[in-house]
Amino acid sequence: MTFNPESFVEELRAAARDPHPARAVNAVMKSTMADPAAVAAGVPDYEGEELALLESDELSVYCARFFAGQLVPPHNHKMPAFIGVYEGTEINQLFRHDESGLTLVAEKHVGAGETLSIGGEGIHGVYTGDGKDSLALHVYLGSLKTISRSLFDPESGREMPFTDENYQALLQSLD
Numbered sequence: 001m002t003f004n005p006e007s008f009v010e011e012l013r014a015a016a017r018d019p020h021p022a023r024a025v026n027a028v029m030k031s032t033m034a035d036p037a038a039v040a041a042g043v044p045d046y047e048g049e050e051l052a053l054l055e056s057d058e059l060s061v062y063c064a065r066f067f068a069g070q071l072v073p074p075h076n077h078k079m080p081a082f083i084g085v086y087e088g089t090e091i092n093q094l095f096r097h098d099e100s101g102l103t104l105v106a107e108k109h110v111g112a113g114e115t116l117s118i119g120g121e122g123i124h125g126v127y128t129g130d131g132k133d134s135l136a137l138h139v140y141l142g143s144l145k146t147i148s149r150s151l152f153d154p155e156s157g158r159e160m161p162f163t164d165e166n167y168q169a170l171l172q173s174l175d
């Protein structure tokens with residue numbers, strides 16, 4: 001199998017128009033991630049945290065790298081999110097936020113070839129496994145960069161707007 005980013009995006013565009021878009025996108029993610037080595041060989045080279053494959057009102061598609069030793073602060077997306085890992089391991093901490101604050105409810109290890117979907121109101125924080133960077137495809141059913149969404153202080157549970165400044169302030173190093 002080969003992985004072609006343009007074909008992947010076209011499959012996702014069709015899935016996003018399905019009467020059950022979350023289910024359809026999930027199916028595309030599972031079939032694509034069945035061969036993580038093909039995905040790794042087919043994604044464009046990029047530096048840094050992410051490369052946008054598509055940003056539209058209906059769909060956002062990124063290649064996403066998380067760095068070893070960093071704890072990405074808890075945040076929501078306000079739209080269904082889909083993660084497919086092709087190298088390394090993304091450890092996703094899933095939280096609930098209510099009047100009593102932020103509560104860790106599950107920790108999902110998503111390794112190469114595995115997928116995770118997170119509902120529209122879901123909150124996650126991420127770090128990587130085995131002291132290595134993780135590489136994944138991230139898909140969102142909406143325009144992730146333009147929507148108003150939240151970050152959460154993992155210590156106090158306080159909710160705040162998702163801005164670059166708040167993100168950098170909450171980003172933690174694991175020691």
Ligand SMILES: [Fe+2]
Nearest residue numbers: 075076077124
């Ligand atoms: Fe996220």
